[in-house]
Amino acid sequence: xxxxxxxxxxxxxxxxxxxxxxxxxxxxxxxxxxxxxxxxxxxxxxxxxxxxxxxxxxxxxxxxxxxxxxxxxxxxxxxxxxxxxxxxxxxxxxxxxxxxxxxxxxxxxxxxxxxxxxxxxxxxxxxxxxxxxxxxxxxxxxxxxxxxxxxxxxxxxxxxxxxxxxxxxxxxxxxxxxxxxxxxxxxxxxxxxxxxxxxxxxxxxxxxxxxxxxxxxxxxxxxxxxxxxxxxxxxxxxxxxxxxxxxxxxxxxxxxxxxxxxxxxxxxxxxxxxxxxxxxxxxxxxxxxxxxxxxxxxxxxxxxxxxxxxxxxxxxxx
Amino acid sequence: xxxxxxxxxxxxxxxxxxxxxxxxxxxxxxxxxxxxxxxxxxxxxxxxxxxxxxxxxxxxxxxxxxxxxxxxxxxxxxxxxxxxxxxxxxxxxxxxxxxxxxxxxxxxxxxxxxxxxxxxxxxxxxxxxxxxxxxxxxxxxxxxxxxxxxxxxxxxxxxxxxxxxxxxxxxxxxxxxxxxxxxxxxxxxxxxxxxxxxxxxxxxxxxxxxxxxxxxxxxxxxxxxxxxxxxxxxxxxxxxxxxxxxxxxxxxxxxxxxxxxxxxxxxxxxxxxxxxxxxxxxxxxxxxxxxxxxxxxxxxxxxxxxxxxxxxxxxxxx
Numbered sequence: 001x002x003x004x005x006x007x008x009x010x011x012x013x014x015x016x017x018x019x020x021x022x023x024x025x026x027x028x029x030x031x032x033x034x035x036x037x038x039x040x041x042x043x044x045x046x047x048x049x050x051x052x053x054x055x056x057x058x059x060x061x062x063x064x065x066x067x068x069x070x071x072x073x074x075x076x077x078x079x080x081x082x083x084x085x086x087x088x089x090x091x092x093x094x095x096x097x098x099x100x101x102x103x104x105x106x107x108x109x110x111x112x113x114x115x116x117x118x119x120x121x122x123x124x125x126x127x128x129x130x131x132x133x134x135x136x137x138x139x140x141x142x143x144x145x146x147x148x149x150x151x152x153x154x155x156x157x158x159x160x161x162x163x164x165x166x167x168x169x170x171x172x173x174x175x176x177x178x179x180x181x182x183x184x185x186x187x188x189x190x191x192x193x194x195x196x197x198x199x200x201x202x203x204x205x206x207x208x209x210x211x212x213x214x215x216x217x218x219x220x221x222x223x224x225x226x227x228x229x230x231x232x233x234x235x236x237x238x239x240x241x242x243x244x245x246x247x248x249x250x251x252x253x254x255x256x257x258x259x260x261x262x263x264x265x266x267x268x269x270x271x272x273x274x275x276x277x278x279x280x281x282x283x284x285x286x287x288x289x290x291x292x293x294x295x296x297x298x299x300x301x302x303x304x305x306x307x308x309x310x311x312x313x314x315x316x317x318x
Numbered sequence: 319x320x321x322x323x324x325x326x327x328x329x330x331x332x333x334x335x336x337x338x339x340x341x342x343x344x345x346x347x348x349x350x351x352x353x354x355x356x357x358x359x360x361x362x363x364x365x366x367x368x369x370x371x372x373x374x375x376x377x378x379x380x381x382x383x384x385x386x387x388x389x390x391x392x393x394x395x396x397x398x399x400x401x402x403x404x405x406x407x408x409x410x411x412x413x414x415x416x417x418x419x420x421x422x423x424x425x426x427x428x429x430x431x432x433x434x435x436x437x438x439x440x441x442x443x444x445x446x447x448x449x450x451x452x453x454x455x456x457x458x459x460x461x462x463x464x465x466x467x468x469x470x471x472x473x474x475x476x477x478x479x480x481x482x483x484x485x486x487x488x489x490x491x492x493x494x495x496x497x498x499x500x501x502x503x504x505x506x507x508x509x510x511x512x513x514x515x516x517x518x519x520x521x522x523x524x525x526x527x528x529x530x531x532x533x534x535x536x537x538x539x540x541x542x543x544x545x546x547x548x549x550x551x552x553x554x555x556x557x558x559x560x561x562x563x564x565x566x567x568x569x570x571x572x573x574x575x576x577x578x579x580x581x582x583x584x585x586x587x588x589x590x591x592x593x594x595x596x597x598x599x600x601x602x603x604x605x606x607x608x609x610x611x612x613x614x615x616x617x618x619x620x621x622x623x624x625x626x627x628x629x630x631x632x633x634x635x636x
Contacts, residue, residue, distance in 0.1 A: 085476075085480065086480040086481065089419075089422075089423065089477075089480070090419075090423070093416070093419050093473075097411075097415060097469060098411070098416070101407075101408075101411050104407075105407065105408070125475070134456065135455040135456055136455070136456050137453040137454070137455065137456070138452065138453055138454050138455070138456055138457065139456065140475050140550050140552070141471075141472040141473075141475040141476045141479070142475070142476065142479045143476055143479065143480075144473070144476045144477075144480060146472070146476065147469070147472030147473050147475065147476040148472075150468065150469070150472045151415060151465070151468070151469030151472055151473075153459075154459040154464070154465030154466075154468045154469055155411075155459075155462070155465050155469075157443070157458050157459040157460070157465065158403075158459045158460065158461055158462045158464065158465040158591070159407075159462075161459070161460045161461065161590055161591050162403065162404040162407070162461075162462060162590055162591060163404065232458050234458070272479055272480055273476070273479050273480060
């Protein structure tokens with residue numbers, strides 16, 4: 001495979017790049033380094049099958065040029081900042097919706113017709129069915145992030161119908177593991193390093209969340225593109241479990257041997273658009289034989305290990 | 319109400335403007351006249367409560383200035399050309415998705431928090447449930463037009479969550495009636511005027527379609543915004559019936575007293591992305607007391623009357 005990976009220097013992107021290279025594929029990574037790290041591409045850069053193109057998805061011409069010769073696009077670049085969406089609504093529109101439109105158009109220009117896309121369980125808004133299947137009732141969006149990913153999903157499917165593309169859409173739960181650099185566990189860890197005696201918690205701590213380790217995530221993506229044959233293939237990707245925010249706090253505190261006083265902001269939701277319960281039905285991807293190897297607890301602990309071994313990440317991020 | 323109507327010179331927009339003025343509201347109409355007609359605003363322009371601003375939704379600053387002082391936005395401007403979407407995919411993105419983002423941002427700038435939006439039954443793709451309710455299973459998009467409207471719907475709902483907007487989303491069947499200027503009936507009428515002896519029909523003629531008269535459509539919009547109190551209100555809007563393309567051909571031919579030879583292109587769909595069956599469940603809007611006054615047949619015949627009385631429309635359109 002001649003893979004083209006957007007967001008190659010990001011968390012999931014760089015893990016995918018390493019995995020594709022290890023399986024002998026050639027990979028062109030594309031990133032504007034707005035949130036990605038060059039450090040994450042160090043292993044890849046030692047491989048002759050890897051090429052890095054620094055560029056922005058909003059520059060469609062540069063994108064199409066970089067994509068020339070590829071036969072499969074993994075579109076992972078995104079503004080993944082859910083919580084602060086309302087501070088800059090244009091960002092989700094540009095970096096998720098319009099950027100995806102540009103990727104799809106660059107594919108037309110470059111003659112590439114297969115694409116895997118990182119969507120999100122946030123497209124379900126606040127669902128009423130748990131675990132939530134891919135065929136859940138038509139959702140109502142609750143975040144700008146989810147809306148921008150839904151918009152991108154719709155375009156992928158429409159391009160499949162209009163131009164014969166084959167598309168794989170993955171609705172992720174929260175992904176964590178090596179190279180994880182933002183979110184829940186990151187925030188808690190950073191807080192506890194700064195002040196081990198207390199922890200500020202958004203919401204009431206009872207928000208129920210699902211997590212998946214990035215290696216399981218990459219395995220799921222590769223299993224699906226190898227096996228799912230439809231024009232439009234949509235898969236939830238998560239573990240068959242969830243935990244409370246309070247559970248993750250307890251696991252993190254135990255591992256770090258801290259006993260912080262917990263200060264809850266209160267309310268069912270951590271912020272406007274936060275979903276109080278995320279739990280996806282992953283029967284469809286499991287029917288392909290895929291299984292997650294790590295539990296949520298194991299994933300969280302490995303994430304902590306990564307953050308402890310890589311203090312530079314905390315320095316660089318915010 | 320101080321209404322701001324985008325697409326005011328369009329088919330549905332101009333009918334809505336007339337109706338709002340007749341009820342004593344003041345109306346600012348906004349249109350770039352890319353597909354709208356000045357003739358459709360002639361009645362409105364005689365009313366002192368009406369103001370026309372010529373401008374483009376892609377110019378966000380001009381839009382926000384024009385919107386100042388309004389308290390309700392009706393966002394009807396769109397690229398409504400479903401069939402030729404694949405010829406110019408950027409058009410749906412810009413004129414539907416990005417234009418809607420600009421409307422929502424202009425509302426923030428102008429302090430307006432209520433918006434009614436013309437979406438489409440096309441967001442259901444090719445549904446498996448008939449009649450199709452608002453809560454149908456999570457759809458897969460089959461047209462760039464539907465995808466762009468779905469993207470807009472998602473942003474409206476996300477703005478409701480993020481900024482306290484109140485939004486009304488209407489998923490229309492095909493609308494026809496006075497000032498109708500493109501689509502099915504228009505194409506058949508135009509063909510028959512040019513060559514009464516034969517009619518080229520896309521697909522096999524068995525596509526099942528739903529239509530609603532524009533006056534019933536406007537009635538439905540006004541009933542919903544007056545009565546539906548949620549932050550996000552979503553309504554299908556159609557009749558409780560459907561017809562085959564062959565039915566509409568028969569009604570049109572009988573009215574015109576033509577007996578054309580029918581030349582079918584064949585296939586279940588008229589074009590890539592055409593839905594072979596559109597039939598929406600309108601229980602929700604009916605629960606507000608709204609009823610369509612005209613059947614599909616009556617709507618088609620009134621549309622023909624309009625086209626016969628206004629031959630200039632055929633001259634100007636394409």
